[in-house]
Amino acid sequence: MLQLRNVTHAYDGRTVLRDVTLDLAEHRIGLIGANGSGKSTLARTLNGLVVPDSGSVLLDGLDTRRHAKEIRRRVGFVFSDAATQILMPTVAEDVALGIRGARGGDAERRVEEILRRHGLADHRDHPAHLLSGGQKQMLALASVLVTEPEILVCDEPTTLLDLHNTKVVERTLRALPQQVVLLTHQLDTLAGFDRVLVMDGGRIVFDGAPEPAAAHYIALMERRAAEAGEPAAGGEAGR
Ligand SMILES: Nc1ncnc2c1ncn2[C@@H]1O[C@H](COP(=O)(O)OP(=O)(O)OP(=O)(O)O)[C@@H](O)[C@H]1O
Ligand SMILES: [Mg+2]
Numbered sequence: 001m002l003q004l005r006n007v008t009h010a011y012d013g014r015t016v017l018r019d020v021t022l023d024l025a026e027h028r029i030g031l032i033g034a035n036g037s038g039k040s041t042l043a044r045t046l047n048g049l050v051v052p053d054s055g056s057v058l059l060d061g062l063d064t065r066r067h068a069k070e071i072r073r074r075v076g077f078v079f080s081d082a083a084t085q086i087l088m089p090t091v092a093e094d095v096a097l098g099i100r101g102a103r104g105g106d107a108e109r110r111v112e113e114i115l116r117r118h119g120l121a122d123h124r125d126h127p128a129h130l131l132s133g134g135q136k137q138m139l140a141l142a143s144v145l146v147t148e149p150e151i152l153v154c155d156e157p158t159t160l161l162d163l164h165n166t167k168v169v170e171r172t173l174r175a176l177p178q179q180v181v182l183l184t185h186q187l188d189t190l191a192g193f194d195r196v197l198v199m200d201g202g203r204i205v206f207d208g209a210p211e212p213a214a215a216h217y218i219a220l221m222e223r224r225a226a227e228a229g230e231p232a233a234g235g236e237a238g239r
Contacts, residue, residue: 001025002046002075002151002181006055009041016041017052018202024181026194028174030210031183032217033199034224039183042199043153046181047075059151076149076178080156082140083129091115091131091139092124098147110146118142118172134165141172151179158186187214 002024009017016038024046031039044050045057048064048071057064059071079085088094095111115121118138123131131139137157144152154173158166170189173180182189187210190196196213198206198220206216225231 001060003058004042004045004055005058007042007045007052007057008054009045009050009052011041016202017045019055020202020204021055022197022204022207024179027179028193028195029179029181030190030193030196030213031181031199032185032187032190032196032213034221037199038202039199040155043077043155043181043183046151046153047072047077049077073147074149075151075153076144076147078140078144078152078154078157080159082133082136082157082160085140085143086128086136089127090124091120091126091128094128094139095120095143095146098143114142114146118145119168132165134161134168137161137165137169138172141169145176149178151181152176153181153183155183156185157182158184158189187217190214 004020004022007017007020008015020042031043033039041050045052045064048057048068051065051068059074062071064071086094088097092111092115095114096107099107099110112121115124118141120135120138120142123135128136128139137160141157157173158169161169166186173182184190190210190213193210196208196210197204198213198217200220205220206213
């Protein structure tokens with residue numbers, strides 16, 4: 001299980017995570033919050049991409065500060081801009097990259113299987129950079145899943161996708177046997193999730209079921225808008 005213990009982190013003296021303590025045990029966990037609230041930074045601590053200034057992040061008791069390599073192998077990470085995650089010229093090569101070193105026949109079988117499962121089998125020798133946005137996102141997902149991580153952290157994986165590809169990625173994530181931690185601004189994506197965390201100013205300000213979490217977040221944003229003197233969402237009716 002992933003555990004955060006009093007995690008605090010600052011960039012250039014500006015604190016972006018404030019004393020976050022969490023046990024992440026649930027199968028499907030959502031993380032929502034305003035831009036800049038610290039979601040991506042928190043997500044990056046989960047596989048050691050960010051090591052916090054103080055406090056610790058543990059996977060089954062292993063600290064990301066000391067066991068980054070093993071933890072990165074067990075916790076896969078998918079970014080919203082899939083293009084930045086594509087490293088090899090062709091689709092099949094990109095997927096194979098994650099398991100180089102696996103025994104020949106086995107690696108090939110795993111690549112083929114994962115390409116088929118993600119609707120990319122017909123594109124195996126296609127230049128990866130020419131895939132559509134949705135296909136690139138599926139490729140990024142495939143290239144992470146082929147490494148068989150135990151946990152998948154997805155930082156807004158559908159933000160750049162159209163409605164259809166959003167649904168495809170959502171469906172793919174839902175069907176995974178792995179634990180998933182999903183960051184999103186699309187609140188309806190989290191229906192049926194076991195737990196949703198709301199972040200604000202580097203803290204977890206709500207922790208519960210999807211609907212009350214979304215309500216908490218929306219109320220928070222409306223309060224902010226009112227404080228800033230902006231018209232409430234819904235225009236005249238909201239005044
Ligand atoms: N590498 C970095 N160096 C300096 N500041 C950073 C860095 N990464 C993030 N920050 C700052 O930390 C704060 C939190 O950023 P973070 O990306 O965690 O927010 P977020 O909740 O993911 O936002 P968004 O919804 O826009 O993705 C922001 O003010 C951001 O500018
Ligand atoms: Mg972010």
